[in-house]
Structure formats: C-alpha cells, structure tokens
Amino acid sequence: MSGKSLLKIDLRGLILLLAAATALITLGNALYSSYRVQRQQLIDNTLEANRIYAAKLAASTDQFLHSAQQQLAYSAGMMSKPDGLGRAVEEVERLKSQTDSFNSVTVADATGKVIAISPETIQIVGNTLTSVNAQRALTEQKPFISQPFVSFAGNLVVFISHPIVSDTGTYLGFIGGTIYLKQKSMLHSLLGSHFYTDSSYIYVVDENRRLLYHPDANRIGEAVGPNTVIDAVIRGESGKSQVVNTASVEMLAGYAPITSAHWGIISQQPIETSLLALNTLMLNMLKGILPVGLLGMFAIWWLARLISRPLGQLADCAKNMDSPEAQGKIREVKSWYFESTQIKRALLLGISLLQSKIGKLNKDAQTDPLTGLLNRRAMAQVLETYRSEQTAFSVVVLDIDHFKRVNDTYGHDTGDKVLVQLSKIMQKHSREADSVCRVGGEEFLILLPGTSLEAAGNFAERLRLAVEQASMALIGHITISLGVAHWPDDAKELSETLKLADDRMYQAKQLGRNRVVAHAVEGTVHSCEPQ
Incomplete structure (x- = not known):
C-alpha cells in the first residue's frame, strides 16, 4: 500500500x-x-x-x-x-x-x-x-x-x-x-x-x-x-x-x-x-436572486484573496526556511492584520533559531560511527519530514537474538564486526528511499516510506531469512527478531507507532525469537515462522 x-x-x-x-x-x-x-x-x-x-x-x-x-x-x-x-x-x-x-x-x-x-x-x-x-x-x-x-x-x-x-x-x-x-x-x-x-x-x-x-x-x-x-x-x-x-x-x-x-x-x-403560478414565481425569484448572489460570491472571493494572500506567502516561505533568501522574502510579506503579523514574527524568530540549529547540527555526526547508519538524531529528522509532508510509512524495529552471548563469548570487537556485517545486510535489502538507523547497541530501525504494513512484513521476513543464512565472522550464524508497524494506520502519533513496532519486536522474542510480528488490527498478532 x-x-x-x-x-x-x-x-x-x-x-x-x-x-x-x-x-x-x-x-x-x-x-x-x-x-x-x-x-x-x-x-x-x-x-x-x-x-x-x-x-x-x-x-x-x-x-x-x-x-x-x-x-x-x-x-x-x-x-x-x-x-x-x-x-x-x-x-x-x-x-x-x-x-x-x-x-x-x-x-x-x-x-x-x-x-x-x-x-x-x-x-x-x-x-x-x-x-x-x-x-x-x-x-x-x-x-x-x-x-x-x-x-x-x-x-x-x-x-x-x-x-x-x-x-x-x-x-x-x-x-x-x-x-x-x-x-x-x-x-x-x-x-x-x-x-x-x-x-x-x-x-x-x-x-x-x-x-x-x-x-x-x-x-x-x-x-x-x-x-x-x-x-x-x-x-x-x-x-x-x-x-x-x-x-x-x-x-x-x-x-x-x-x-x-x-x-x-x-x-x-x-x-x-x-401550482403553475407558484413554479413561475419561484423561477422568477431565483432569477432575481442569481445576479445578487454572483456579486456576493465575487466580493467573498476578493476578500478571501485579500485575507489569504499574506498567509499563503508566509506558508511558501515556511517550506523553504533553510534557504538563504527565506528571511528576506518573509520580511517582504505585507501582513496587514494581527494574526499574519504574529506568524511573520514567529517565522523570522524560527529562521534565526533554525540557522543556529543547523550550525550546531552540522558539527554533530548524523551517522553512527561504527556502522555508518543513521543515528537517532537523523532518524528524528526523517520522521519530522514524514510528519510535515504527511507521508505514510512503515517502521521495522529489529534486535539481534542473544547478542549478549556473542559479546561475552567472543568479545566486544567480534560483536562490533557482527554489527557492521548486519548493517551491510540491511542496507543491501533496503531501497534508496528507506532510512536504516541504529538506535541502540544491537537494536536497529528501518523506515519504509510509502510502504503498507503487509509489504513491510514481507520485507522484514526477507531480511530475517537473509540474516539467518549469512555467515558471520568467527561466530557463524545469528538470528534477529523483528516488529513492524504502520503510520498512520496503526497509530496517529509517530511516537506511538515506534513504540508499537518496538513492542511487537519484544513479542517476537517472547514467541521464540527469529521471527517477524506485525499487528494488522489491535489485539491480533501475525507471526511469520522461520522457513
């Protein structure tokens, strides 16, 4: 979907x-x-x-x-x-x-x-x-x-x-x-x-x-x-x-x-x-009202245009607040009534804050230094873009099964190599428009824009099989547990959608690990068993 x-x-x-x-x-x-x-x-x-x-x-x-x-x-x-x-x-x-x-x-x-x-x-x-x-x-x-x-x-x-x-x-x-x-x-x-x-x-x-x-x-x-x-x-x-x-x-x-x-x-x-006379009377009445009605609609159109013009201009500027000329364009908007004036001031203040934020964010790494995947900050930006543009998406949350044993048995260096190899597998199976993120030690998140819950479940199952069949350095094979959710079908808030996917990932672990869990309807668990 x-x-x-x-x-x-x-x-x-x-x-x-x-x-x-x-x-x-x-x-x-x-x-x-x-x-x-x-x-x-x-x-x-x-x-x-x-x-x-x-x-x-x-x-x-x-x-x-x-x-x-x-x-x-x-x-x-x-x-x-x-x-x-x-x-x-x-x-x-x-x-x-x-x-x-x-x-x-x-x-x-x-x-x-x-x-x-x-x-x-x-x-x-x-x-x-x-x-x-x-x-x-x-x-x-x-x-x-x-x-x-x-x-x-x-x-x-x-x-x-x-x-x-x-x-x-x-x-x-x-x-x-x-x-x-x-x-x-x-x-x-x-x-x-x-x-x-x-x-x-x-x-x-x-x-x-x-x-x-x-x-x-x-x-x-x-x-x-x-x-x-x-x-x-x-x-x-x-x-x-x-x-x-x-x-x-x-x-x-x-x-x-x-x-x-x-x-x-x-x-x-x-x-x-x-009733013949009444029909004629009503027709004449309608003919008499029509010119006045058209004149009234023209007046309303003109007033609507006058009222909406400054807000429309401010909205256009708000779409490109990160452009260098945005601040100048906002200043040129003629805000002739209170509400548009307040919005204009808020946008100018927002641009100042945005520019300072951009300067700071440019200094921060937007990728995970170990895996090269997007970090939480980058993930938040992607989610905010989806929210502002009202882009529907599916989210896949996954976690390595028994990863603590890997670190305890083979050491953290080997565990890091496993994380890097897993990241490459996820990137290989993802589309260019998808966002692959590392959100914790062995926990990852993939954002799939324009993807239905069913399609995301199929993607998660393919990824699970690929990881299960891949040979990891030193340790052999690992498995992963995955949870899938969709916005806005599963939840209206982004945070609720992410939490729902996380909960489903934990349900996959509770059901025996190495599986995908997705809810089509609240209260119904869909489990994809290993092939």
Missing part, C-alpha cells in the same frame, strides 16, 4: 468553500421554506375558493328548484278553483311561455289521466300515466322532486310535482314539470355558467352517485365509483378535500349538498394547475 495522500486546501479555497456552502444552504433553505409555505397557501386558498363556489352554486340550485316548485304551486292554486282544470291547457302554456324552468309541463286528473301538456309535440293527452313518478304523485298527493330517471323518449329527466287540491280539500290531480338533464334548460344553464378559466370545473351527483351534470355531456347519467368527496356530499356534508379522481389526477375539491333534491355539487381543480 502506498502512502496516503492527505487532502490539502489553502485558506482562500477554504473561505470560498465555506462561504459558498453557507450561501447555498441558506438560499436553498429559504427557497424551500418559501416554496412549501406558498404551496400550502395556494392549496388552502384553492380548496376554500372551490368550497365557497360549490356552496354558492348549491344555494343557487336549491333556490332554482324552490322557485320551480313555487311556480307549480301557483298554477296548482289557479286550477284548484271551481272548474279550474278546465283552464289546464291555458295554465301549462302560460308556464312554458313565462319561464324556461321546465322542458315540459303536464297536468293530470285524480285518476292519472293527462288533460293538458306543453309542448303539444308530446302526444299523450287523454292517456293515463303509469310511470313510477306519476303513481307517486297520485299516491302521496304532496310536492316532491324525483330522482333522475330515463323517460320513454330516452331522456334523463327530473320530475317536479305539486298536487291540485280544491278549496274544499278534494284531491283533483297534479301538475308536474320535467327538466331534461342532457338538454338545454335553465338548470343546465345555471350549472354550466362557470366563471373560472383555470381548468376547474363542477359536477353534480344524486344520492345514488349518478352524474346529473358534468362538463363532458357523455358522462351524464354515469354512476361514479368510490370517492371520499362524493361519499361526504351525499351524506349532506359540505367542505373541502384533496382527492384523486377517476383518471388518477390529484384534485383540490370543494363540495356542498343541494338539500331540497338530495344532490351534491363538487367544484374541483387539478393541483398541478393550481
């Missing part, structure tokens, strides 16, 4: 990103909240408008039916006088000529025999009426409005009846008017006079769910299926509701009952049509 490349972003980009995110979130929230409020308000207003319209139209229809009943009652009163039925023909003609309330008017005597009818094109004078509504009029002998029915001529008809009773209380017959629901009539004109041009429409149903009026004349007489609004209105309720019609279109409906006839009026409009 190669070293992890950590995301870097400069201050200007961070300010722009934060400002843009804040602006977009605020704008999005404002637009969404405004849309939701306006949408609900439009829906509520449309529902209320449809409820009011349905209620007014129901009241007008009720008034029309009541007026029609009054007209029949007046005619019945005129014919209740002595020899009043003799004027039946005159009375039906008067009703037809004075009002468009009825498509036809009929007068029948107490036996159901027709004695007058208008228009005269209907040739039933002298016939006895046997229809359900005629028999009802003869039997009940009181005013009523019938349920819609299909006449002999195939018309969908509503029949309004009023009894004719003499001054002495004798039942003389009845006068009735018919209203054709599929043809031109005053009721049809009343329901068809729709004053809205916003795709809303009305329809009328009776208590049997039959359509008595609909903009599509072909549907008049059709029985409507389950519908919550129709269910409510035929129960005599009025109100408003969102409902899905038979064409699966979501509608905003208002409804009201026509109490005198047990009918219901529903006024409704597609919700999509109601």
Whole structure:
C-alpha cells in the first residue's frame, strides 16, 4: 500500500468553500421554506375558493328548484278553483311561455289521466300515466322532486310535482314539470355558467352517485365509483378535500349538498394547475436572486484573496526556511492584520533559531560511527519530514537474538564486526528511499516510506531469512527478531507507532525469537515462522 495522500486546501479555497456552502444552504433553505409555505397557501386558498363556489352554486340550485316548485304551486292554486282544470291547457302554456324552468309541463286528473301538456309535440293527452313518478304523485298527493330517471323518449329527466287540491280539500290531480338533464334548460344553464378559466370545473351527483351534470355531456347519467368527496356530499356534508379522481389526477375539491333534491355539487381543480403560478414565481425569484448572489460570491472571493494572500506567502516561505533568501522574502510579506503579523514574527524568530540549529547540527555526526547508519538524531529528522509532508510509512524495529552471548563469548570487537556485517545486510535489502538507523547497541530501525504494513512484513521476513543464512565472522550464524508497524494506520502519533513496532519486536522474542510480528488490527498478532 502506498502512502496516503492527505487532502490539502489553502485558506482562500477554504473561505470560498465555506462561504459558498453557507450561501447555498441558506438560499436553498429559504427557497424551500418559501416554496412549501406558498404551496400550502395556494392549496388552502384553492380548496376554500372551490368550497365557497360549490356552496354558492348549491344555494343557487336549491333556490332554482324552490322557485320551480313555487311556480307549480301557483298554477296548482289557479286550477284548484271551481272548474279550474278546465283552464289546464291555458295554465301549462302560460308556464312554458313565462319561464324556461321546465322542458315540459303536464297536468293530470285524480285518476292519472293527462288533460293538458306543453309542448303539444308530446302526444299523450287523454292517456293515463303509469310511470313510477306519476303513481307517486297520485299516491302521496304532496310536492316532491324525483330522482333522475330515463323517460320513454330516452331522456334523463327530473320530475317536479305539486298536487291540485280544491278549496274544499278534494284531491283533483297534479301538475308536474320535467327538466331534461342532457338538454338545454335553465338548470343546465345555471350549472354550466362557470366563471373560472383555470381548468376547474363542477359536477353534480344524486344520492345514488349518478352524474346529473358534468362538463363532458357523455358522462351524464354515469354512476361514479368510490370517492371520499362524493361519499361526504351525499351524506349532506359540505367542505373541502384533496382527492384523486377517476383518471388518477390529484384534485383540490370543494363540495356542498343541494338539500331540497338530495344532490351534491363538487367544484374541483387539478393541483398541478393550481401550482403553475407558484413554479413561475419561484423561477422568477431565483432569477432575481442569481445576479445578487454572483456579486456576493465575487466580493467573498476578493476578500478571501485579500485575507489569504499574506498567509499563503508566509506558508511558501515556511517550506523553504533553510534557504538563504527565506528571511528576506518573509520580511517582504505585507501582513496587514494581527494574526499574519504574529506568524511573520514567529517565522523570522524560527529562521534565526533554525540557522543556529543547523550550525550546531552540522558539527554533530548524523551517522553512527561504527556502522555508518543513521543515528537517532537523523532518524528524528526523517520522521519530522514524514510528519510535515504527511507521508505514510512503515517502521521495522529489529534486535539481534542473544547478542549478549556473542559479546561475552567472543568479545566486544567480534560483536562490533557482527554489527557492521548486519548493517551491510540491511542496507543491501533496503531501497534508496528507506532510512536504516541504529538506535541502540544491537537494536536497529528501518523506515519504509510509502510502504503498507503487509509489504513491510514481507520485507522484514526477507531480511530475517537473509540474516539467518549469512555467515558471520568467527561466530557463524545469528538470528534477529523483528516488529513492524504502520503510520498512520496503526497509530496517529509517530511516537506511538515506534513504540508499537518496538513492542511487537519484544513479542517476537517472547514467541521464540527469529521471527517477524506485525499487528494488522489491535489485539491480533501475525507471526511469520522461520522457513
């Protein structure tokens, strides 16, 4: 696994990103909240408008039916006088000529025999009426409005009846008017006079769910299926509701009952049509906000550039603090606000300290005098470079098994030769970018930049085999124990990573020496046995 490349972003980009995110979130929230409020308000207003319209139209229809009943009652009163039925023909003609309330008017005597009818094109004078509504009029002998029915001529008809009773209380017959629901009539004109041009429409149903009026004349007489609004209105309720019609279109409906006839009026409009104006409004609002938003983003970009420029310049200088011209470049940076001024002062002070440190470090040997490997000071510098550049690496810590016996048996000079030969083996198996360090008497450390834990374990195993197979001067063969760890996967701090590798090396010794131990997950020991 190669070293992890950590995301870097400069201050200007961070300010722009934060400002843009804040602006977009605020704008999005404002637009969404405004849309939701306006949408609900439009829906509520449309529902209320449809409820009011349905209620007014129901009241007008009720008034029309009541007026029609009054007209029949007046005619019945005129014919209740002595020899009043003799004027039946005159009375039906008067009703037809004075009002468009009825498509036809009929007068029948107490036996159901027709004695007058208008228009005269209907040739039933002298016939006895046997229809359900005629028999009802003869039997009940009181005013009523019938349920819609299909006449002999195939018309969908509503029949309004009023009894004719003499001054002495004798039942003389009845006068009735018919209203054709599929043809031109005053009721049809009343329901068809729709004053809205916003795709809303009305329809009328009776208590049997039959359509008595609909903009599509072909549907008049059709029985409507389950519908919550129709269910409510035929129960005599009025109100408003969102409902899905038979064409699966979501509608905003208002409804009201026509109490005198047990009918219901529903006024409704597609919700999509109601919200068209809102969509246009939101689009115009967005167009109005966009120029201001772009201007604001330009202003934020300019301010971000102004704020981040001195810090960016100081950061560039900080990367090359060891260069001779670094101090001069830092002094040229225009730090116009407090924080950048303090950073500038700290960098100048740091350069002075760095230069003094460099002078001192140049005097110190950075390599181990015996083996020529990097010493602890050099190792610390390498680690600091890895930290500052966020370079992932693996570390291998190794120790010679039973090295004290070598010194005790063959002397320290022989032990030193073993250390030198071991150092050469480690350098031979390491890459140019790797750092091989001596950190103690017989303890060594190898830093492997851009190397995964698994690859480092394989490297450690190859090194272990090479040492095991190598012939050392005077003493023959030696073995080593190795521990492996990875930064930043195993630990976030460098010191913790080094300690973890050291602990694993001691685990290798505890497990019998001459082996590699690496942890992929805390608590799991991976041991590579000798081949």
